[in-house]
Amino acid sequence: MNRQSFIRNSMLASAALMVGTERSASALSSGKTNGPPFRMKFSPEFDIFKELGGKDVVDQIKWGHDNGFRAWENTFLARRPVVEQERISKTIQQLGMEFGQFVGTLTFKDATFASRNKAIRDNVLQDVKASIEIAKRMNTKYIHNVLGMSDPKLPWDFQMANAIELLKQIADLYEPHGLIMVMETMNHRVNHPGMFLHTIPQAYAMAKAVGSPSLKLLFDVYHVQIQEGNLMDTLDYAWDEIAYLQVGDAPGRNEPTTGEINFVNVLQHVYDKGYRGFVGLEHGIKNPGKEGEQKALVAYRSIDPH
Incomplete structure (x- = not known):
């Protein structure tokens, strides 16, 4: 290659690099990468991607759809006004997305x-009856109902019997719907020291x-890793009730790839077993701002099953 050709090709390569960098910066600024839909039904919670998606709930959902998410969830949905619930639901359905779990009853104080x-x-x-209308x-x-604290005044088997009795009543209310x-x-x-169900x-x-x-398990990978470990064997044993x-991720309860859990293996495992249900994003973002949220988005691309 002669000197002039080398200089010309080097200049073209530099220009291409600059354009690519500008596009990457633009995508980072806007938060829109317009990636294909995720294979796994990853379901963000509001405000996880608030810097990229905006403060408004509808804007966040639309941003999520633009970036490949096809589901959403909101733990504290029941605390939102009905008009806002309706607005969220309308947006989800217009975009062809699905809505996952919300909490029907919650306490970290009472047994x-x-x-x-x-x-x-x-x-x-x-609370359970009210959750039917929200659903x-x-x-x-x-509907995610939190079982609350244990009762230190009662032997453990009595507590189990009481919980099972109440769960049967809830199932009877939910089954017809x-x-x-x-x-x-x-x-x-x-x-959560002291929680009954652990x-x-x-x-x-x-x-x-x-x-x-009408009664099944929500398997939160973060909680199970900290309390028990042995994730894939535990998944397999309890599979028919999950x-x-x-x-x-653990430690830290931030996005996957920031801790010790091998989410590539875990999610590929459940995907290969046929799971196509919701995978809620129940965590914080390790690094602040748009750059941190963009890294989290990239992390989800890296763990999506193939």
Whole structure:
């Protein structure tokens, strides 16, 4: 190659690099990479991508759709005004997306399922009845009811019996509507000491005892890793009772690839087993701002099954 050709080709390469850099910067600024749909039904929560997607809930959903997400979830949906719930649902349906879980009843103070306190149990059932209407509004069948604290005044087996009894009542309310309560185990080691439901074997035994299609497990990879580990064997054993997945890396409870969990292997494993359900993004973002959120988006591309 002669000197003039070398200089000309070098200049062209530099120009191409500059254009590529400008495009990357533009994509980072706008938050729009217009990637293809994810194979896994990753389901963001509001405000995880607030710097890229904007503050408005509808703008965030539209941004998610532009970037390959085809599902959404919102833990505290029930606290939003009905008009906002309707606005979210309309946007989801217009974009051909799906809405996943929301919480129907929640407490981190009372032994809501483990005790026999009638007033508390009546409140739970009122929340459950209200959640039916919310689920219809959102066109979803997944309702996450948190089982609350354990009851230190009762032997463990009494607590289990009380919880199973209440879960049967909830299943009876949900079954005619085709709804599914998902129950999540929450780790004692870092985040939620004292919670009644904290291991997958415990949740599995309770689901078997209730024996209803309207009661299943929510397998939060973050919580299970901290409390129990042995993720894929645990998934396999409890597989027939698992209806919903959530992810967050450990330690730190941030996006996948920021901790110790091999999400490439875990998600490929459940995908190969035939799972096509929701995978909720139940975590924070490790690095602040648009750049941190963009890295999280790239991380999800890297763990999407093939």
